[in-house]
Amino acid sequence: xxxxxxxxxxxxxxxxxxxxxxxxxxxxxxxxxxxxxxxxxxxxxxxxxxxxxxxxxxxxxxxxxxxxxxxxxxxxxxxxxxxxxxxxxxxxxxxxxxxxxxxxxxxxxxxxxxxxxxxxxxxxxxxxxxxxxxxxxxxxxxxxxxxxxxxxxxxxxxxxxxxxxxxxxxxxxxxxxxxxxxxxxxxxxxxxxxxxxxx
Amino acid sequence: xxxxxxxxxxxxxxxxxxxxxxxxxxxxxxxxxxxxxxxxxxxxxxxxxxxxxxxxxxxxxxxxxxxxxxxxxxxxxxxxxxxxxxxxxxxxxxxxxxxxxxxxxxxxxxxxxxxxxxxxxxxxxxxxxxxxxxxxxxxxxxxxxxxxxxxxxxxxxxxxxxxxxxxxxxxxxxxxxxxxxxxxxxxxxxxxxxxxxxxxxxxxx
Numbered sequence: 001x002x003x004x005x006x007x008x009x010x011x012x013x014x015x016x017x018x019x020x021x022x023x024x025x026x027x028x029x030x031x032x033x034x035x036x037x038x039x040x041x042x043x044x045x046x047x048x049x050x051x052x053x054x055x056x057x058x059x060x061x062x063x064x065x066x067x068x069x070x071x072x073x074x075x076x077x078x079x080x081x082x083x084x085x086x087x088x089x090x091x092x093x094x095x096x097x098x099x100x101x102x103x104x105x106x107x108x109x110x111x112x113x114x115x116x117x118x119x120x121x122x123x124x125x126x127x128x129x130x131x132x133x134x135x136x137x138x139x140x141x142x143x144x145x146x147x148x149x150x151x152x153x154x155x156x157x158x159x160x161x162x163x164x165x166x167x168x169x170x171x172x173x174x175x176x177x178x179x180x181x182x183x184x185x186x187x188x189x190x191x192x193x194x195x196x197x198x199x
Numbered sequence: 200x201x202x203x204x205x206x207x208x209x210x211x212x213x214x215x216x217x218x219x220x221x222x223x224x225x226x227x228x229x230x231x232x233x234x235x236x237x238x239x240x241x242x243x244x245x246x247x248x249x250x251x252x253x254x255x256x257x258x259x260x261x262x263x264x265x266x267x268x269x270x271x272x273x274x275x276x277x278x279x280x281x282x283x284x285x286x287x288x289x290x291x292x293x294x295x296x297x298x299x300x301x302x303x304x305x306x307x308x309x310x311x312x313x314x315x316x317x318x319x320x321x322x323x324x325x326x327x328x329x330x331x332x333x334x335x336x337x338x339x340x341x342x343x344x345x346x347x348x349x350x351x352x353x354x355x356x357x358x359x360x361x362x363x364x365x366x367x368x369x370x371x372x373x374x375x376x377x378x379x380x381x382x383x384x385x386x387x388x389x390x391x392x393x394x395x396x397x398x399x400x401x402x403x404x
Contacts, residue, residue, distance in 0.1 A: 047338060048293065048331045060338070061285050063292040070285035086260050086269035093262040094247065100299070126247050133246055133259070 004029035008052040011197040014064035015052040020151040023190035025075035072148035087134040091149035098123040139180040154181040203228035204254040210402040213263040214251040222395035224274035271353040286339040290354035297328040359386040
C-alpha cells in the first residue's frame, strides 16, 4: 500500500489538480503546505528547486502535470485505455497552452485586457471543441466519465472566473462541466473543507 | 494503409518527436507533410487549427507531446509501469521547460536582437536547465546511459531532438555535460534510429 506525500505552497496553484485527484479517489495523503518563509531552506532539498513534489514509495517526482497524471492513473481517473488517456492529455495540454499564453501579472494592462477580452475566448472555444469531440455527448471531457481533465478544467476555471467573472458566459458546455464536477460527492466535500487561499 | 497517420509540416519542428517514436518502434505510418502554402486550406480540418495531429482508428489527436506519449505507450517506449512512466513524464516536462526558455531567442526575427537573446540564454539560462536534466537522470537512470530505468524511452528521444536544436544554436552547448552528450550518442546508435536519421529529409528546423 503506497503512501503519498505532496509538498507545495499553501495555495491551490500547481498542486490543486493533484489534491482534487486524491479527493475524487478518496485517497489519503500527506498534504504538506509550505509557507513562503520556509521555502528558501527547503528549495535545495527538492530535485529541481521547485514545487510541487510528490513522494511515493521513496521516489521523488517533480513537475505538476507528471505528478497529476501518475496519480490519475493510480486511481483510474486518467481514461480507460491508451487512446482515452491521450484524449485526456490533449485537453490537459490545451489548458496548459492557455496558461502559457496568459500574460504575466507584470505585463502592461493593455496586453492583459486584450487577452481577457479577445484571446481567452478562442482558447475556451478550443476546449469546448475537444469536449464535444471526445465527450461522447456527455458532460465530461472524455468518454462520459470523470477524468482528471475535468478536475483540471475545474481548477483552471476558478482562476479564469476570478480574473474575468463572465469568461464562461458564452460557453455553456464548459459551465455545465464544472457544475458536474462540483456535485460529485467527494469533490463537494473536499471543496467545502479545503483551506481558502488567495491563489 | 497504415492505422497511424501523422499530419505535420515538412520540417522537424513539433512533429519530429512522434516520427522518432515511430522509428524507434519500427512502426510504419503515413508521414503526411504539408508545405506552408498548403496549410491555410487544411487548417480547419484539424481539431484546434494546429498540427501535429495524429489520426488513429478514426480519432484525431492534437498536441505534440500528447501524440508522442500515446505512441510511446503503444510501443512500450513510455516506461514499464505507472511510476516509471511518471519519471519519463517528469523528464519530458523538464525538457519542455528548456524549450520554452530558448524559443523566444530561437525564433526572434530581428537578427541583432536574436544574437543578444541567444547570448543571454546560453550565458545565463541554459546551465540550470541542463543541470536539472542531469539531476533527473541521476535519480531515475539506474546508473545507465538512458534517462529512466536503463532502457530507451520517450525521454531520451525528446532530449535527442532538443539537443539537436541546442547544438545547432551553439555547438558547445553540451560540453559541460558529458552524460547528456553520451545519452544522445546512445540514441543515435540504435539501429532503427540511425537508419531513420540517415534517410529523413534534411530540414533546418
